[in-house]
Amino acid sequence: MESFKTVMQLGVKHQTALGYGALSLLAAGGEQLFSMVVFRCPCNAWSASYSLVFLLVPALVLLLLGFLLSTRTWRMLTGCCAPAPGVRKRRCRFRLIGLLAASACVAPLTWISVALLHASYYECLATGEQPLAPAWLRERLCQGREATCLQELHLMPCLRNAAAEEVLRYLRAESQVMGWILIATVMSLALICMCITRCRSPVSFLQLKFWKIYLDKEKQMFEIKAKEHAAKLAERNVQSFFESTRPDPFHTPSIREWQQISSVYAFNANGQHYSMIHKYVEAANRHSSIKSAEGDGFPPVLMFVDGDEIGDAAI
Structure with missing residues (x-):
């Protein structure tokens, strides 16, 4: 075992x-x-x-x-x-x-x-x-x-x-x-x-290299910021509990916002977005869905965007 x-x-x-x-x-x-x-x-x-x-x-x-x-x-x-x-x-x-x-x-x-x-x-x-x-x-x-x-x-x-x-x-x-x-x-x-x-790749060889560098940095920054945000939220809630006070206002992403950035990435030639977070923060209307749009596709060469590193040895 x-x-x-x-x-x-x-x-x-x-x-x-x-x-x-x-x-x-x-x-x-x-x-x-x-x-x-x-x-x-x-x-x-x-x-x-x-x-x-x-x-x-x-x-x-x-x-x-x-x-x-x-x-x-x-x-x-x-x-x-x-x-x-x-x-x-x-x-x-x-x-x-x-x-x-x-x-x-x-x-x-x-x-x-x-x-x-x-x-x-x-x-x-x-x-x-x-x-x-x-x-x-x-x-x-x-x-x-x-x-x-x-x-x-x-x-x-x-x-x-x-x-x-x-x-x-x-x-x-x-x-x-x-x-x-x-x-x-x-x-x-x-x-x-x-x-x-x-x-059939929609992007060039060097852009793919840049794309992977960006995703690596985004993942690192996301983990750092997520830990900081979670620590602040936990500190606020624990302090409010022990001091029996009303907690201060604290913004945290909604369920819908988490769903938006957690969906499977789809490439769209009309917008140069390197991840779902990138697509979300640049959306004109954040209240509308970014999960699917006309012209979305799933090129196999971009499978690494969601964390699958299949066939990346050639890059």
């Missing part, structure tokens, strides 16, 4: 600096640890199910963890069940969910790729029993071998004879080829998507 808490704290601490790259490293290291220390093929009717669980369930956990550690997830979900969200707002949310899902898939795909390269799970899965282990694969492995091969196939990961080693070598090579194909495919798609998002 302590180890799990340490990993969670590490993931949260380095989310902004490393993004989902930290989860990818966690997935690669975790797979090596699991395959060497935890995973032991049972070599019986449970072989296929057991290996499939080790291959897919950690990938699912990493996918959910990717959503969990995303600031944009909580910006989007907080208050999303408020009355009358509107058709356009729902459509925007679906697009954002797609972007989040694509980003969160990095760590699960890393786990599956490393697992295929290590080949332990695939060896156990392919030699298991039907229906999880395909009949055509089992027949191919036993082609040209003894008649008892199909009955003894599930025992091969636990055997150390020459016949078993030959089958396992074949499965190991097949698994590693699939692993490299998956890695090459994912990297190619990532490169294509990054090129497309950069080509």
